[in-house]
Each structure stands twice: as C-alpha cells, then as structure tokens.
Amino acid sequence: MIEYNKIYNMDCMEGIKLLDDKSIDLVIIDPPYKLDINKIKKPNGFNNYANDLLDLKDGFDLKVLDLLISKMKKINIYIYCSKRQILELLEYFKNKNCNFEVLTWHKQNPSPLTNNIYLPDTEYVIFAREKGVKLYGNYHTKHKYYISGVNQVDKKKYGHPTIKPLTFIEYHIENSSKEGDVILDCFAGSGTTLVGAINKNRKFIGFEINKEYFEIANRRIAEAVQNKVGEAN
Template sequence: MKTSSFDLAIEHLGPPSYQNEGVAIYNMECLHAMKSIPSELINLTVTSPPYNIGKEYESLIETSEYIEWCSSWMSEIHRITRSNGTFWLNVGYFEVKNRGLAVPISYLLWDKTPFYFLQEVVWNYSAGVACRTRFSPRNEKLLWYVKNPAEYTFNLDAVRDPNVKYPNQKKNGKLKCNPLGKNPSDVWQIAKVTSGANRSSKERTSHPAQFPTEMIERIIKSSSNESDLILDPFMGSGSTAIAALSNNRKVIGFEINQAYVELAKTRIESYFSEKKALETQPELAF
C-alpha cells in the first residue's frame, strides 16, 4: 500500500510532540525541521512568522538579518512544495530604522523566495492600535505564491461570498451573478482575534498573535483539496491545524515554544471531543 504524504513526513521527521488523527506537531525550529522533509511533499503551506517587533516569542534582530532569515525558510518551503503547490504568507508591518515607521513587511519579502508571486490579498480588520498622529492601522497582507503559475489549485466555488446584493439580476435572460455567490475579491474583511474582558473573541487563546480560523479556512478551501497535506512552520496556537482538520485535510506543524505546542494540543483535543460528541448524538425522529 502506498505511503501517504502525511505518514512519509512523519517517517522522516521522527516522533512528533503531539499526534492525533491527521495532525502532527513538532516542538522544533522550522528551518532545521524542514530539511528532514523530502522534496515536493507538501500541497499547501500557510503561516505567519514572527514580525520582529518584540513580541514575547521573538528576539529583535536587524532588518537585514530578518530578511535573510525569512529567505532561508521560504526557500526550504519551496523545495518541499509539490510542483502544483501553493504558499500563503501573512505578514504585518514594522519599523525600519531611519527609513520608516510602519513599513509593510511584504515590501521587503515578496521577491525573497523562488516561488512565483501570484497576488497580494489585504486582510482588513476592525480592531487594532489606535493612533493620534497617523491613521490607525487596520490591515495586514497575505502574499499568495504558487510554484507553477500554469498549474495550481484554486477552488473559487468553495469560497464564494453568498452575500450578493442582487442575486437574481439577469442579463439577456441569464443570471448575472453565479448562484453560489460572488468572488470575495482581494480585500478580506475578517474580524481579528481580539482580547479584553468585554470584546474577547470566542476562539481567543493566550497566544498574543492568533490567526482567525475563518481566514485560514478560506485559504485552505481555495488552495487545497481534501486529503491534501498542509504545513504551518510557525504553528502557534494551532489555528491552521483546526482549519485543516475541519476541512478534511492532513496537517503538520512546527512550533519552537513548548507552551504553544501544549496550547495547540489543548485546542485540537477539544476539537476532536466536540466532533465525537456531534457524531454520537442520536438522530431526531420526525
């Protein structure tokens, strides 16, 4: 029987820190870990690295060093990605000494990888830093890369926006809009995972920079197929794992902080418990 990509990755990486059905998380530094993965094994990588802004999980380094570090692990992602595979990178902004205050990291990284840069998507959110001397920032960038621009997965129908203003409008007797909805465009208005006593998101964990699962689900549905292998080299609180498992994908993640591995484990175990409870509920008789 043919070995699956998921099992083959584990075979080369060794025993994970946490494993369950279709998911494996390693308490490892991602660049070192990825070197153990065979070439062209991953269908989709979706991740958000440290932004070099002094969060609790990172140490500040010079901008040039940060760019070089990102180039290294992005090149390794390219090596392990299948020929028709995809890479989605979420980045924010930081200060470049003597040059700019809120410089989009995407300006510095977009061409530092062998991938073909297909498109920038703007993630627009309502909550964020409030400013008095400049406009309050309310967006981050998603860089969408493909290995082969002539052949890549894109499932538009899986992510169409059903909120169409005139869904039944016709031209020459034919519907003007796809009955499944409209293209969600390259600006995504998705709520940020917020904290605070009165406005904390339902999915909020203790991680200081948590992905909204809704955003990751849109990426996974549009850029991969069921049973595909998803990678997140900066797993954090496990949002990518939850989104992948919820949509019948396999997922491998790397996380250098053991506390975050435990956090992701707790979330995933909760997901499986809730799934099992739903599956064992008796059907209602009518």
C-alpha cells in the first residue's frame, strides 16, 4: 500500500504498479538520459562521477510511460531529457494526441568543451498534456526557459551528480497543479520534485532505486517539512 508524502527505495517499474489507477494529477520525472559519457567533464568533488553516470547513458524504457499514463487522471507530465530523447518522446505523445512544449534549462557556466561541439549548456524538458488539462501559474512562472549556474553548490550540498534546479521545478508544479494535488516523481534522485511539492503544498509520492540517493532525498524531505513548520509558527 503506497502512502502519500513518502519516498520508497524501489525500482519504479514495481512501484508504479502499486499505485491506484487514475490517482496522480501531475508527474515530473528526470529519468536516465541518453548520454555520451566520454564527453562529460567530472565536476570537482565527484571521484566516481563517470561510474555514477554509467547507468544513465542508455536512457530509459518507454514502457515506464505506458504504466504512468494508466495512473494519471489525465496525461500531465514533465520529462527532463537529453537532445537524443526529444524525438522519441515527442513521437510518443503525438500518438497520444497531447499538446506539448519543449522547455529548456540554460546553464551560464558550462565546462569549456569547444572542440567541434556546441557548449553543453542546455538541458531539455518535454511537457505533455492531454486535452482539457489546465495550465495555471503566471507571467513569472510560465517562461519556456530557465537560466542558472551549473548547480555546483546543490550538487555538492546534496551529493547527487544530476540534481535539477528547485525553482524551475517549482514553476512546473505551480503551472500544472493545484494545492492538494498529488505529484509523482518515480526517478526521484535527491528528491528535488518532492521538496518542491512540500514547498507548494501538494502531496507527493517518490521512488528511487539507489539507497544512497534515497537517504539523501529523505533528509531533504525532512528539512523541507521542518522549514514549513518553522514558517507557520
């Protein structure tokens, strides 16, 4: 029995099956990217960085999306991805008659790899929604781009090599859900989506397969709940 406001240390292919059908309002996921890991520069402080990324190089099985769709009230999903995954994801959601946007996260200080390639300064987010799914938010939250540094501080602080910017994720939450809605992140990593849900008064469910990242996410969740209680007093 899966409870709200918890993260579970398990393979999401098993976890998603335990959810009730049509119980999720919004999905935000940042699954393994298709990456060429030889071109990635190791950030300071990450000795096993290439190893950490090995499991990220092949992308993820689109069967996860089939499972997720059965659990969403209506298709309403943000998927962080690499440029290699954009085509297959757009094709997938076109076949489901969804509207879509390609949002981008731009990093101001990427590693200086200039040899015959563009700078690695952009990550992509596919947003897909079924007809009838509303977009909320405001002028401030609805830009299609978000600009920040490369997140070295968060990477070091929370010990996850591919942590995403909390503010951008909070914009997705504000734009695509209401207070009290249920948000699922089944590749939770250090728990950024789950912290965003707490900050924005939404319910959440998380799955993370790696024990170390699961524990990091649990610590961040406890910290975010504590901050909320502090704000209320």
